[in-house]
Amino acid sequence: MTLLAQIPPLQIPDIAWSAISPELVLFGVGILALLLDTAGPQRLQASFLVFGFAAAGAGYIALSTEQSVLPGLVGLAALGQFALTAIWRDRPRLLSALLAALGFAGAIGVTTWQWGAYSGRLVGADAATFVGTDSLLGGMVAVDGVALFTRVTVCLAGLVTVPLSFAYAEERRIHRGEYYPLLLFAATGMTLLASSADFIMVFIAIEVLSLSLYILAGFAKRDLNSQEAALKYFLLGAFSSALLLYGIALVYGVTGSTNIAEAGRAFSSLDAPQGMAVAAMALLIVGFGFKTAIVPFHMWTPDVYQGAPTPITGFMAAATKAAAFAAFLRVFVGAFAPLQWSWTPVLWVLAALTMLAGAILAVVQNDVKRMLGYSAVAHAGYVLIGFVAVNRAGVSGVLVYLLIYTFMSLGSFGVLALLERRNHKAMAIDDLRGLGRRDPVPAGMLALFLLSLAGIPGTAGFVAKFAVFRAGIEAGHAALVVIAVVSSVIAAFFYIRVIVAMFMEDVPEGVAAEAPLAPSTGMSAGIAFSAAVMVAFGTVLPFLLVDLADQAATFVS
């Protein structure tokens, strides 16, 4: 017992509320939506209870700290949810969807505020630290440009997914109350992953997002493809999580720390056993490679993208990739930059393989969703160029690419969801023949997204490609950029094949009699918003976006 006296007392940690505020918003709304769905007829009472607790808490904070802004906002949000519940208490799905949309919007707002609050501490970047490695909350959370930018990307993806999902889920009879909470939880996991500064956090965040996505992928339970998607995604995902965890364990074994920045510092010291470090990094690459769908860890992609409910596919392709790449960046380009001799060649080869295999395999697909799945693989390869560059332009390029890809992916899958609604079945390229004559607006939108995916100059996709290619050339990876251009040309072939089918070919017989598409308000809004963003970034605003990303790649909290 005398021993205990020498032990320092437990330090109650400082909770950096501001650092985790977007996650708190997303997660809080998710729990609220789940609670209101669960409460059923007692929805209003539950909502009032939440309001009461939140108001009491806000009042307590206001009185004890003499702050007024934060408690005021909390009180307002609590009142808002009560008002919404009162208005739509008989339409639980609509209420959930509205709450989810507001949650995503709120998280974007909070992140924007964070951007202002933290970018004041702009730190001159040197080669080792242009991805933030300092961290808050016991070293768990990094608030740096990459984290903030990716949070915005993820929340935007969520914001577009909600309206895209509503009518789709309704008509497929898969509209259960758990849908929107799961979407919010998945987004929580992604923002957590994007901002995690500790390997433990990385792992838990990956589990949170994957678990939600496994369930969402299998949400269309009537559809055997959806069941297959959930099962495959789960099995391979669990396997890759185990490998990632093994990698984390090895990092800890080498460095004695789970903190990413500290691990990086220890890795770069000469004492660390190099063989073990290399093994650890190999396992980490496998783990992250699975989540970002890099060849040869892409096997799950086409099946899962094909089987999952289409709006979820779009969300999965965009947001998961953004979040996983952000963590990948922080670990490799940030912390392990001193060891780049060991991992850049590997990622170089993987990037080349990913670009070529993704594009070539997409050419032979007949199902449009599958084709877009393989194209998502190819796009992961383009992102990797910015990665291999290991410079600030590369980080900026990755961020730009992922944001633009988010809208390309959500837009194209959104149009597919719209088309699927008519015949309730998967889309082959042949099914799209003559679409341009029957439904010119959706067809035009799809063509816009596909051209952008192909990276035709003048589209946002070109801006994205240019950003990463520029970084690659700057870093002296001209050969990789040449491979990327070849892959883009191959890819352009199958994107344009769809466009040709839509506009140059006749409607197959027997289809012409079908009623024209009647898109729901939500779907139209989601698709139109994506298209508007694409056009804006492609023509007017690319420099604004690139500037923002450059800033994000520079500042370190």
Add this chain to the structure above:
Amino acid sequence: MLAEYLPVAVLFVIAFLFVALSLLVSSKLGPSRPNPVKNAAYESGIIPDPETAVGGSRFPVRFYLVAMLFIIFDVEAVFLYPWATVLRDLSWYGLAVMGVFVALLFESYYYVLRKGGLEWD
């Protein structure tokens, strides 16, 4: 250090011996007169489903759901134990930390309860 585990090891040995002896003694001394009723699977007094007794049939998925939910709360208990050892040092902060955790678990409990996850039909 490992000496601390000696009682555990002794317990293991005793447990093993007890089981082995019991089985041995009952097989040697007890009369063996099987009949169908004795051979039927014991299902807590419920008359066994003939299919289950024959073998090859399956348990309802509901068992699985219950086991699954059990694990969730089992994990909670695992966290509660170390928490209890430091609660005195953590005081109100500790209470808040675990309060949030338990509140979220009760949210899932409420959800499962309301959605009929614990009903048996």
Add this chain to the structure above:
Amino acid sequence: MVALATAVGAVLAQTPVADPAGAAASTGAAEFWVFWILAPLSLAAAVSMVVLRNPVHAALMLVVNFFTIAMFYAVLEAQFLAAVQIIVYAGAIMVLFLFVLMLLGVDRELPTRVAQIRGQQPAALLLGALLFAALAVGVAGPFLGADSACNAPPDAVAAAGADAQPCVGLAAANEEGNVRGVARLLFTDYVWPFEVTSVLLVIAAIGAMVLGRRTERPEDLVDGRGVRKEPLRARAARPTGSTALDREAAE
């Protein structure tokens, strides 16, 4: 996969060893022998779990494996982890596994699937062996032979002399008891991951409810092109997707 995860846990439980300037190791001959008795047992259990044809026997082998791993934790002085390993894995998770087996029917031996891609099995074996070799060299390499002093008999440590890499920080970490040590970290530095874990449990509950409860009649199943499936007997009785998913959730 579970065996892999627990193996990873075993690595995590080990205190850092990278600091050669550390103090003398707290080792004893007993640990050394316990390890060399348990290690073959653990491996044998793992291998027979994979090889055994009867699923229930395989599950029991997994229990043995879980127990040996718990003992490893205990030897490494991670007592809390050892207890958790037995309570959660050998207890709860095993029950879950057995339920899955019962769900699928115990008496039928699982058919050995013929590899669909030619040459898949040899390729898998070869690549697995390569991975194992690479990891063995990478992980164990630095700590083989004279350099290794963690869990080695004292005379071996003395023989290694200045090159020894003894366990560092173990005594300090366990100074006030293993459980309090864990709690101290869990509720200070790792409090945010701890709270996030509760999210994980909520999602697991949702997953069990959404995928584990069959709300559709099997004859309603459709394939990707909206074509109604013939209700296959086997397919209808199996709640596809749910079982495996929940297992992950439980972990």
